[in-house]
Amino acid sequence: MKVEITINGRPVAGEVDERTLLLEFVRDVAGLTGARNGCLxxxxxxxxxxxxxxxxxxxxxxxxxxxxxxxxxxxxLATGDTTTIEDPTTEGSVGTYVPLSARGVDEGSLHPLQQAFHERGALQCGYCTAGMLLTLKEFLARVPDPTEAEVREALRGNLCRCTGYQSIVDAALLAAERMRG
Amino acid sequence: MSVAADRATGESLIGRSLPRREDLALLTGTAVFVDDMRPAGLLHARILRSPHAHARIRRIDLEPARRLPGVVDVFCGADVERSVEPWGDLTQDILTGDRIAFARDKAVYQGQEVAVAVAETKWQAEDAIEAIEVDYEPLEPLVDPEQAMQPDAPVIQDGVDYEGGVGNAYDASYRIRVGDFEFARDEADVVVRARFTTGCSGAAALEPHACLADYNPSSGKLTFHSATQMVHPLRDGLSKALHLPRTQVRVVAPFVGGGFGSKGDVFPWEVITAVASIRTGRPVRCVLSRREVFETVPGRGRQVRYAELAMRADGTITAYGERVIFACGGVSAWGNQILRIGTQIGMLPYAIPNIHVDGFAVHTNTGPAGPVRGFGVPEAIFAKEQLVDMAATELGLDPVEVRLRNVLHGDDCPTVTPLGQRVDSTSIDRCLERAAEAIDRSEAEDVGVGFAVCMKYTSARHPSLDSDLASVRIVLETDGTVSVFSGDSPHGQGHGTTVAQVVADALGVGVEKVRVTSSDTETCPFSLGTWGSRGGAILGTAARMAAERVRAKLIELAAHILETAPEELEVAEDRVRFVGMPGTGLFIQNLVLLAAYATHQLPEGFEPGPIQAQATYDTPTERERSDGTGNLSPTYSAAAHAARVEVDRETGRWRVLDYVMAHDTGVIINPLIVEGQHQGAFLHGYAMVFGEEVRWGEDGAVANAGFKEYFAPSAADLPSLHPTIEVPAPSTVIPGGQKGAGESATAPVAATIANALQAATGVRFCSLPIMPDDVKRALVESERRGAPIVYPRDMPDYDGPTEWPEPEEFDDLELID
Incomplete structure (x- = not known):
């Protein structure tokens, strides 16, 4: 069957088996592998x-x-303007390292949640990160000034095995504060 | 002051909380894991697994699967009998011969590999394995390790001869014999004993195990991507199993979604996938389902400990004895290593003068047991630290005071324990004081406070593996940037940042100039992999050594050009400059350019070409001796934990109100990363109590092979964590002073919470996990008796062993070095 989904503002169409999961469409048809299979x-x-x-x-x-x-x-996610992160450079003869600049993504264009995750060390292996970010984005849109307990409750459906969650919770609260302005 | 300005004044990069260089790819969804790779012509493998925990395999019919659309290949053990040999004996011990690609005549645990289908799509492969017909003859499964040890129990691995094994106890030779245990026990003022059991919590890394084999028929070369913690041992294991020269096998780990020990092995599905690619000449990927992960990926394995501790009236621990029985599953993965190292390190941080341990690694018809964060130390600490409290209670001593009396003291270091552990430095005494100060010890109804202490190895020389090394190669590029090829295989630890900090610090360059490549056997020098809290200290030392060699070359070259003595020069600001004089000297870039493009300007004897160096650091550790003694670790990190726990008597639920962690992690390269290691390690310790446990029924079937029934804690289930109290006692063995960070916060958690629960309820919980139902039942029974009880032993329905096993006879023959 033919399915057309607007993903990140871009329409993506594909002829797929009717059993195809949204996860598989996003990963295999749209080619966006940031959403990951952890348990199905x-x-x-x-x-x-x-x-x-x-x-x-x-x-x-x-x-x-x-x-x-x-x-x-x-x-x-990475579209808004944010402050940049200072890199410990020696200002030598070589230009500074700009990660992912070729893709037009750098520290200056991260979403406040991505920025806060980076600063607070809220990811280690990074496998859960995409799901955490999107869950928190939706949550902070509903609850812009949450308590720590509310953040923890909002993340009940997202497992992380690396961080012990505290850094994720801290990053969410930091991002919320910045997003409130 | 800006970071850049700091660097000009020579401020060190060691101890800086740099946000990780790995993060951007992960935060933006561009990081590539094995399942994200999209090679042309990719085939998908699905493995048919035994539904029985123990069964003869009478017949396998692959034909119905071969006829299905999209199916490219189907095979089983009989098809690869001559091309694949058993593995597991790369190291020099008894683990020989029972690691095989497919169960042949007999399946020994539910989920063991029986056959594989390779097809154009995942669905076609799935349909194909459903069409395979297998005729099983179910056999009696042995799930309980103590039953499996009975003399009349059928032997699970009946075709393999294990040196040091007796029946299903494939390693029955583990002994610690220190001092005179029986004399000390008889002389003691109090002896406490209990039977402790710990559950088989899994690592449950969120990325399911996955690999992608790509065999090139024209070159005969196998490129193998895997979610592994150890590319070089995997390369060597695969090569050996497949009879391929090491030159023809390249193992690469892309981004890896967590491991916690569970991705450090050569797994059957890896060998099978490699064979599938060789047979089909096409790339083949195998991704395990979550069910397969729970069934077949090694978890901690159940441990039973009959443990006793003797104490003098003044609180001095004089003797410790244990009989340890470790359910290792149907095959021998790392089981006996965990038994040995976990038990030996678990005796710390005390210098116990008399120790008697008999340990048994036992085959059972359950999934294999293997390393999960802590490598057996948390299990040992769970028993020992509760016995310390039990003895203190009998003597009317305070649990903190009694521990302070017994822990090693920093002022006495370096010191060698009766077990032969050379502790170079420690602050465990001060950690304990700090933890006791930080926790609220005031009394409240249904609230208890508990403590536990531990030490943790920083990497280790395994009994089966006479090596404890890591290697790093550094190449200076002609624009002054620095390529680092790091041997270990990170999967979330942030080596790309930590190693860059070490190298940038030693070379006086900006950290953004340094790029770290890891986890590729073709470009990175041989290392043992990432496990055992070894990254910062062992790999970090190799990186420092390599950087110092490169630095010496730079200074030699610069001294020649500047016509000065090497002692006048230092590295900083991307330069070799005159000591303490910013802006002088030569840019490193120019020196590298000279070596590459202007070789007539080089001093005599200076090797032209890229300026580079490789270094290997192998720790100055000992092999385990046959009496169990030996210094297995170069240095020891330490932790003192304190918990304030509240119990709801109605529901049996317990809640951690406050948790304090005070640690000695030596010199910390990146505090942000190390804090993350501590907090993550806490989760794995907490999970052991909270409910994580792979459960096998009496039929050997996994009862909870999914996250729905397997209680992995969420953010809402964990307490808030304060920043760890760091009391650094820098290692005097590791040149930079580092100590292992990854596991020291796992080891004491279960004992700390159990001690707090005892303080809150009077019930001594001796079995992990501690579920609300356990607490509720124990409280009812305790109330009925009107006395504190030991759970589960004092329960009316307790059906465990009633006899206390006698210590094994001392056998001189076993103690020949």
Missing amino acids: EARCGCCSVLLDGQVVKSCNVLAAQADGREVETVEG
Whole structure:
């Protein structure tokens, strides 16, 4: 069957088996591999994306159910202006290292959540990170000034095995503060 | 002051919380894991696994699968009998011969590999394995390790001869014999004993195990991408199993989604996927499902400890004895190493003069046991630190005071324990004081405070592996940037940042000039991999050594050009400059250019070409001796934990109100990263108590092979964590003073919480995990008896062993070095 989904503002169409999951559409048809398969049982949250602004586990939604709708993935996050992160440079004869500059992505264009995750060390292996970011983006849009307990509750559907969560919670609170201005 | 200005004045990069250089790719979704690779012509492998924990395999019919659309290849053990040999004996010990690609005549645990289908799509491969017909004859499964040790129990690995094994106890030779245990026990004022059991918590890394084999038929070369913690040992294991020269196998780990020990092995599905690519001449990927991960990836393995501790009236620990039985599953992965290292290191931070341990690594019809954060130390600490509290209670002593009396003291270091552990430095005494100060010890209803202490190895010389090394190669490029080829295989630890800090610091260049490449056997020098809290100290030392060699070359060259003595020069600001004189001397870039493009300007004897160096650091550690003694680790990190826990008597739920961690991690290269290691390590310790446990039924089937039934804690389940109290006692063995960071916060957690629960309820919980149902039942029973109880032993329905096993006879023959 033919499915067309607007992903990060760009329409993506594909002829897929009707059993195709939204996760598989995003990864295999749209080629955006930031959403990840951690369990395929809608428990770990590594595949979380926004569907019409709502967090869904994309392993728990058929691509067909998302037909004609809007999806946001982690690849669509880095667009806003933020402060840059200072790198410990020696100002030698070589220009400073600008990560991912060829893709037009640098520290200056990260979403405040991405920025805060980076500063607070809120990721280690990074496998859960995309799902964490999107879950928190939706949560902070609803609850711009949350308590620590509310952040922890909001992340109940997203597992992380590396950080012990404190740095993720701290980063969420820092980003919330910055987003409130 | 800006960071750049700091560097001009020679401020060190060591101790800086630099945000990680790995992060941007992960934060923006561009990082590539094995499952994200998209090679042309990719095939998908799905593995048919045994539904039985123990069964004869009478017949396998692959034909129905071969006829299905999209199926390219289907094979099983009989097809690869001559081309694949058993592995597991790369190291020099007894683990020989039972690691195999497919179960042949007999499956020994549920989920063991039986056959594989390779197809154009995942769905076609899935359909194909469903079409394979296997005729099984189920056998009696042995799930309980103590039952498996009974003399009349059928032997699970009946075709393999294990040196030092007896029946299913494939390693029955582990002994610690220090001092005179029985005499000390008889002389003691109090002896406490209990039977402790710990559950098989899994690592449950969020990236399921995955590999992608790409065999090039024209060159005969296998390029193998895997989510592994150790590219070189995997390369060597694969080569050996497949009879390929090491030159023809390249192992690469791309981004890896966590490991915690569980990705450090040569796994059957890796060998199978490599064979599939060789047979088909096309790239083949195998990604395990979450169910497969729970069934077949090594978890901690259940441990049973009959443990006793003797104490004098003044609180001095005089003797410790244990009989340890470790359920290692159907095959021998790292089990006996965990038993040995975990038990030996678990005796710290005390210098116990009399120790008697009998340890048994036992085959059971369950999934393999292997390393999970802490390598057996948390299990040992869970028993020992509760016994310390039990003895203190009997003597009316304070748990903090009694520990302060027994822990090694920093002022006495370096010191050698009766077990032969040379502790170069420590602050465990001060850590304990700091933790006790920081926790609220005031009394409240249903609230208890508990403590536990531990030391943790910083890497280790495994009994089976006479090596404890890491290697780093550094090449200066002609624009003054620095390529670092780092041997270990990070999977979240941030080596790309930590190693860059060490190298940039030693070379006086900006950290952004340094690029670290890891996890590729073709470009990176041989190392043992990333495990055992070894990155910062062992790999970091190799990086420092390599950088210092490069620095010496730069200074030699600059001294020649500047016509001065090397002693007049230093590196800073991307330059070799005159000591303390910013802006002088020569840019490193210009020196590298000279060596590459103007070789007539080089001093006599200076090797032209790229300025580079490689260094290997092998720790000055000992092999385990046959009486269990030896200094297995170059240095020891330490932790003192304190918990304030509240129990809800209605529901049995317990909640950590406050948790304090005070640590000795020596010199810390990147505090942001090390704090993350501590907090993450805490999670894995907490999870052991909270409910993480792979459970096998009596039939050997996994009862909870999914996150729905396997209780991995979420953010809402964990307490808030304060920043760790660091009390650094720099290592005097590791040149930079570092100590291991990754596991010291796992080891004491279960004991700390159990001690707090005892203080809150009077119940001594001796079995992990401690679920609300356990607490509720124990409280009811305790109330009924009107006395404190030991759970589960004092429960009316307790069906565990009632007899205390006698210590094994001392056997002189086993103690020949």
